[in-house]
Amino acid sequence: MKSLAAWRTWAVGAVVLAVAAALLVAVGPEGAGAGRADTASGHRWITDRQGRALVLRGLSTASSAKEAPDGMPWIEEKDVERERRALGTNFVRFLLQWRKVEPSPGTYDTAYLRQVAERVRWYGERGYHVLLDMHQDLYGPGVGGNGAPKWATRTDGLTSAATDPWELGYAEPGTVRAFDRFWGTVEGDGRDLRAHYAKAWRAVAEHFADDDTVIGYDLMNEPWGGSVQGPAFESGPLARLYQDCIDAIRTVDRGHWLFVEPSAIGANWGFATGLPRLEDPRGDGDEARIAYAPHLYPLPMDLGGGYTGDAKGQVDATLRAWREQTEKTARRLGAPVVIGEFGIDVGLPGAMEYVEKVQRMADDMGAGIAYWSNDPGPWAPWDAGMKPTRLLPVLDRPSPRAIAGDPVTFRWDAADKALTVSWRGRAGMRGDTEIHLPARHFPEGGRVEGGEKRSWDPKSRILTLRSGPGAHSVRITPRA
Ligand code: 9MR
Secondary structure: OOOHHHHHHHHHHHHHHHHHHHHHHHHOOOOOOOOOOOOOOOOOOOEOOOOOEEOOEEEEEOHHHOOOOOOOOOOOHHHHHHHHHHHOOOEEEEEEEHHHHOOEOOEOOHHHHHHHHHHHHHHHOOOOEEEEEEEOEOOOHHHOOEOOOHHHOOOOOOOOOOOOOHHHHHHOHHHHHHHHHHHOOOOOOOHHHHHHHHHHHHHHHHHHOOOOOEEEEEOOOOOOOOOOOHHHHHHHHHHHHHHHHHHHHHOOOOOOEEEEOOOHHHHOOOOOOOOOOOOOOOOOOOOOOEEEOOEOOOHHHHOOOOOOHHHHHHHHHHHHHHHHHHHHHHHHHOOOEEEEEEOOOOOOOOHHHHHHHHHHHHHHHOOEEEEOOOOOOOOOOEOOOOOEOOHHHHHOOOEEEEEOOEEEEEEEEOOOOEEEEEEEEOOOOOOOEEEEOOOOOOOOOEEEEOOOEEEEEOOOOEEEEOOOOEEEEEEEEEOO
16 A cells, blocks of 8 residues: 555645646647747857857766765766767856755865866866856755755654655655745744855855856756745745845855756746846946756656657647747846756657757757766766767757857758858957867868858867957858
8 A cells, every 4th residue: 555655745746747737738839939040039148258158068967976975976087088079068067065065054165175176177178167056956865865964954853755756755745844944934934044055155156266167156956945836936035045145156256157047847847937137246337147047858858758749749839938938037137048957868769859959949049058967877978888879979069169259140950061150240359259060070170151260170179260340150061
């Protein structure tokens, strides 16, 4: 016989999924806007020190950090080198754990931060931009998840059982209570815990303030409201926590970008989010540096399905709705967009078509991407034996990496074997436009029409193009 707890988990799961399915139908193809074909979607761009718009393409490193006693991901330096060579990525979302940053109240583990910094250096030496992600799933190890330290986990004696799928653990009593206590929804106001969280971020930012490889800070992975959900959560406790973290970080670091995520439930499936605009007190009239980093897991895929049959139509509807909601929220926040996570078991039917579709959407949106994840295994470009999976050639795809001006459009047309890129150059702008041309598509490099080639580095496979004020439009095809 099933235990009461198991029934309850099942019932909550069934209700969540039924509501989600109903909403999915409601936002359906009609509710979603026609996709704009260009990257000038009205949102801003994350820029490098030369002011070039960055096209961030990479993966998360790594789920394995969640449970590792030292909090480090599986990678060694040679793995970073492999990823760079095989995929030409320029971006990584690097997982941090609050439990490691602040192992006891008010004590920050600088040895841990130094270990993180060493890995950031491995990436930096290969031209990557690193997003530091304060990861949590299911609150923390005190209630069967990862992220928060045990001392910050208040459950009032309630417990959490392991669930399958793991996401249903968000409805376990101990986990709900831990979140409620953190957000101050029940029993006390939780202010002390949230202050610890913001100060932990300040400690991280203090350590990395002068590190140019770090592009920014992802303030909380997939926030969950516990008993308070939806806009009430996002515009209330979540927005307040983000603001506190931003204010704390800005006391020590005025430069790096601050990445915010919506509540995962809902937004991951393409529903609207109630996340409000946040203040960025950089001072001196400097422009805000807040980026929006929602995750994308269409419901059929959350349930372990592929991109095939009836599910395909549902996934397509989700993608349209997701894009529309994301662009709307990005405009409200005045923020550039990075798809902070998307991923799939690469063995599922249609999986590669789905990945390509999302990448194309990201190109059309001018959004960054961090694929989930680089842990060798069924979702990754490498299997457990480090043999390439069929994802690898799909991720290894031509695109600009940095655009010296305001991007207009870029698109890789695999059938035509042509990459087109257009942008508007600005007067006084330093630096060239950089394009990544993988060997599998451009074995001898690229032939450039409509622009001036400056250099080609066959090792990094980066082609640089001269920019300058005015309109630029280039077409790059494989050199014979
Ligand atoms: O892929 C991860 C899986 O192996 C873990 O069991 C699970 C719980 O920690 O987390 C999965 O990764 C998730 C990530 O942490 C947050 N977004 C969704 C990811 C896929 O489920």
